[in-house]
Amino acid sequence: MPPPNDDVGFHPAALLAACVFPGAGHLVRGEKSRAAAVCVGVMGLFLGGMLVGGIDAIDSKEDRPWFYAQALVGPVAFGVDWYHQNKLKVIDENGKLRSANPDEGRDPATGKAVKGGTPPKSMSVGRVNELGMLMAGLGGMVNLIVILDAGFPSKRTDGAPANKKTGNVLESVVIEAAVNTAMAGKGGT
Amino acid sequence: MFTLAYRPFLDPLPLQDLWFVLLIPVSLLVSLAYKAVRVQDMKQLHRQVIAMTIQVTLGMVLLGALVFVTITYLLPIIAPKPS
Numbered sequence: 357m358p359p360p361n362d363d364v365g366f367h368p369a370a371l372l373a374a375c376v377f378p379g380a381g382h383l384v385r386g387e388k389s390r391a392a393a394v395c396v397g398v399m400g401l402f403l404g405g406m407l408v409g410g411i412d413a414i415d416s417k418e419d420r421p422w423f424y425a426q427a428l429v430g431p432v433a434f435g436v437d438w439y440h441q442n443k444l445k446v447i448d449e450n451g452k453l454r455s456a457n458p459d460e461g462r463d464p465a466t467g468k469a470v471k472g473g474t475p476p477k478s479m480s481v482g483r484v485n486e487l488g489m490l491m492a493g494l495g496g497m498v499n500l501i502v503i504l505d506a507g508f509p510s511k512r513t514d515g516a517p518a519n520k521k522t523g524n525v526l527e528s529v530v531i532e533a534a535v536n537t538a539m540a541g542k543g544g545t
Numbered sequence: 546m547f548t549l550a551y552r553p554f555l556d557p558l559p560l561q562d563l564w565f566v567l568l569i570p571v572s573l574l575v576s577l578a579y580k581a582v583r584v585q586d587m588k589q590l591h592r593q594v595i596a597m598t599i600q601v602t603l604g605m606v607l608l609g610a611l612v613f614v615t616i617t618y619l620l621p622i623i624a625p626k627p628s
Binding site: 375381382389390393394396397400401403404406407408409410413414442476477478480482483484485487490491494495498499502505512539541 | 552553554555556557558559560561564567571573574576577578579580581582583584585587590607
């Protein structure tokens with residue numbers, strides 16, 4: 357097993373990069389494989405949520421509490437939400453944004469609802485909507501852990517029990533001290 | 546029911562009856578992202594991800610079973626409906 361990570365402390369550049377895109381913080385610190393795994397995990401959850409629930413799962417206006425968690429993915433979440441609000445929703449008679457009905461289309465020039473067209477996206481309902489929002493939200497929450505790890509790295513324990521690791525270290529220190537003492541005693545006599 | 550051709554990312558997947566299958570990819574991806582920042586040696590990543598995925602999946606199944614038994618069998622005993 358390799359020695360614990362000694363690159364601990366505060367890394368502002370890694371913190372900033374991690375906030376911009378999942379995995380970029382670890383890439384800045386030179387941990388390429390860790391960055392790739394993080395990116396696949398977080399973006400897999402976010403894009404998986406979009407695939408399951410459709411883009412309707414990312415909605416800062418109609419599902420604001422969920423968007424608070426999804427926003428932790430970073431600018432990607434804000435970009436998807438902006439596209440959803442401004443390019444896929446329609447403007448109704450009162451000037452308000454809403455999802456198009458199944459029998460409505462969207463006028464690309466004005467953004468207004470047009471009867472008889474194809475809706476730019478479908479609204480998701482029920483379980484798939486819940487699971488889509490949940491997956492994207494989980495991606496954001498896991499990314500918060502990733503951001504903190506990139507900006508404030510600590511010694512990794514590999515999830516092993518602390519006493520076991522401490523025991524191993526203490527054991528090796530005691531053995532080393534005993535060997536040194538024995539060698540010193542042998543050399544002295 | 547779809548009346549139009551399916552458009553990925555714009556339309557939801559038709560998984561209303563198979564939603565529970567999504568537990569496995571969700572567990573896998575959460576485990577991958579979490580273990581990526583936890584493991585010391587990246588060579589151990591796949592092993593730890595598989596172990597955590599199994600733990601999370603079985604844990605959720607057990608919790609679901611526990612809630613089912615509580616609501617279906619225990620709750621009527623604890624708080625029977627007034628006749």
